[in-house]
Amino acid sequence: MDKLLIRGGRPLQGEVRISGAKNAALPEMCAALLTADPVTLDNVPRLQDVATMATLIANMGVSVERSDDRLAIDASRLSSPEAPYELVKTMRASVLALGPLLARFGEATVSLPGGCAIGSRPVDQHIKGLQQMGAEIVVEHGYMIAKLPKGRERLRGAHIRTDMVTVTGTENFLMAASLAEGETVLENAAMEPEIADLAEMLIAMGADIEGHGTSRIRVRGVARLRGCQHRVVPDRIEAGTFLCAVAATGGDVLLRGGRADHLEAVIDKLREAGAAVEAVEGGIRVRASGRLAAQSFRTTEYPGFPTDMQAQFMVLNVIGQGSSLVTETIFENRFMHVNELVRLGAHIQVDGKSALVEGVERLSGAAVMATDLRASASLVIAGLVADGETLVDRIYHLDRGYDRMEDKLRGMGADIQRIK
Numbered sequence: 001m002d003k004l005l006i007r008g009g010r011p012l013q014g015e016v017r018i019s020g021a022k023n024a025a026l027p028e029m030c031a032a033l034l035t036a037d038p039v040t041l042d043n044v045p046r047l048q049d050v051a052t053m054a055t056l057i058a059n060m061g062v063s064v065e066r067s068d069d070r071l072a073i074d075a076s077r078l079s080s081p082e083a084p085y086e087l088v089k090t091m092r093a094s095v096l097a098l099g100p101l102l103a104r105f106g107e108a109t110v111s112l113p114g115g116c117a118i119g120s121r122p123v124d125q126h127i128k129g130l131q132q133m134g135a136e137i138v139v140e141h142g143y144m145i146a147k148l149p150k151g152r153e154r155l156r157g158a159h160i161r162t163d164m165v166t167v168t169g170t171e172n173f174l175m176a177a178s179l180a181e182g183e184t185v186l187e188n189a190a191m192e193p194e195i196a197d198l199a200e201m202l203i204a205m206g207a208d209i210e211g212h213g214t215s216r217i218r219v220r221g222v223a224r225l226r227g228c229q230h231r232v233v234p235d236r237i238e239a240g241t242f243l244c245a246v247a248a249t250g251g252d253v254l255l256r257g258g259r260a261d262h263l264e265a266v267i268d269k270l271r272e273a274g275a276a277v278e279a280v281e282g283g284i285r286v287r288a289s290g291r292l293a294a295q296s297f298r299t300t301e302y303p304g305f306p307t308d309m310q311a312q313f314m315v316l317n318v319i320g321q322g323s324s325l326v327t328e329t330i331f332e333n334r335f336m337h338v339n340e341l342v343r344l345g346a347h348i349q350v351d352g353k354s355a356l357v358e359g360v361e362r363l364s365g366a367a368v369m370a371t372d373l374r375a376s377a378s379l380v381i382a383g384l385v386a387d388g389e390t391l392v393d394r395i396y397h398l399d400r401g402y403d404r405m406e407d408k409l410r411g412m413g414a415d416i417q418r419i420k
């Protein structure tokens with residue numbers, strides 16, 4: 001199993017290119033299932049989840065070809081609308097195949113994703129919303145078996161209000177509604193930039209969508225969608241991770257392609273902490289030196305502070321001046337990094353949804369274990385500031401969602417290497 005060996009204490013300098021967003025590329029690969037025409041996606045990040053999604057749809061009979069950052073997808077010969085457990089268990093985003101398959105083929109069999117380290121993550125809202133659109137869905141032997149009633153050829157538009165804001169739920173409904181008969185209104189829709197990016201891709205395919213980027217989206221279904229060429233939006237979580245890394249180590253870095261307008265909640269906190277962060281032509285520039293001031297924050301849906309940045313920002317509090325309270329409201333078990341950070345010398349106490357962090361002056365390197373994707377990123381940042389060597393084990397979690405992270409960090413001057 002690969003590990004990362006980090007020798008801490010070097011400031012980060014120079015430039016780094018921000019890759020396309022994992023959380024946009026995955027639904028957009030599924031959106032390609034909505035048409036028999038070829039779809040080209042550009043700026044597709046190189047990461048394990050993208051490879052898993054490519055295997056998942058190739059398994060259905062879809063042609064997927066990669067060259068550099070481009071994916072060419074042709075779902076004209078899709079023969080088996082099924083997502084098996086073996087692939088779904090490694091990537092929850094597989095549930096995004098359900099809406100497009102039902103909309104185009106009137107049937108789909110998709111494994112229930114199950115829980116993961118950060119929480120139980122049910123998909124009840126996906127099922128309920130698609131049932132409102134006329135699908136018959138039963139859950140049997142761990143699979144969601146979905147079809148249209150006899151005599152119906154298309155899903156029908158519906159008024160869907162989810163019990164909570166759900167990102168992949170909103171994406172499944174958007175894709176399904178684009179090919180449904182009649183109008184769908186999504187209330188309490190997620191507003192993440194990845195939703196707006198998916199909607200833009202669907203519009204390029206001929207969908208009729210209004211209100212994406214707000215909590216109320218209206219979709220008028222069309223009978224057919226065409227192919228398109230679409231560029232995946234830059235990954236705001238990758239950018240946010242590097243912002244925190246530079247703020248933690250000190251230094252001066254240009255994040256080429258980073259979108260400051262997608263990271264306002266994180267950037268506000270970084271500025272309050274004492275880092276200089278500016279939107280510049282072509283990206284985001286961040287400069288920092290010395291100990292920053294710890295910041296309390298609470299994760300919420302976009303445009304609030306993202307849960308996917310909680311673990312990385314916590315490292316700034318761990319080494320910051322003063323105490324802070326970090327509250328996680330989206331997932332019930334997203335403090336798995338805390339015990340590992342404590343092994344590096346952090347002072348953190350978890351009480352339910354909150355973690356009380358007392359800033360310390362230094363961390364000392366140790367062997368630590370990654371438990372999930374963003375927890376892994378927080379351990380890497382901690383390793384970059386800790387004295388001596390930090391060995392991060394189980395980095396397959398990191399590889400799931402970061403595009404060559406250690407190469408990018410090395411390019412900014414970090415002493416980090418992968419050990420096979």
Ligand SMILES: CC(=O)N[C@H]1[C@@H](OP(=O)(O)OP(=O)(O)OC[C@H]2O[C@@H](n3ccc(=O)[nH]c3=O)[C@H](O)[C@@H]2O)O[C@H](CO)[C@@H](O)[C@@H]1O
Pocket residue numbers: 023026092093119120121122123124125126127164165166167168169307308330331332
């Ligand atoms: C591939 C992708 O885009 N993943 C992102 C997506 O995950 P994902 O779309 O899975 O997360 P959701 O927005 O759906 O989850 C939000 C909350 O709603 C709950 N819920 C959700 C659906 C449902 O049917 N029932 C239910 O109870 C979840 O358990 C969670 O507590 O949004 C999360 C929240 O920003 C991010 O952390 C993930 O990186």
Ligand SMILES: C=C(OP(=O)(O)O)C(=O)O
Pocket residue numbers: 023091092093308373374401
């Ligand atoms: C939780 C995440 O991803 P996923 O929903 O794919 O598990 C994440 O990107 O931090």
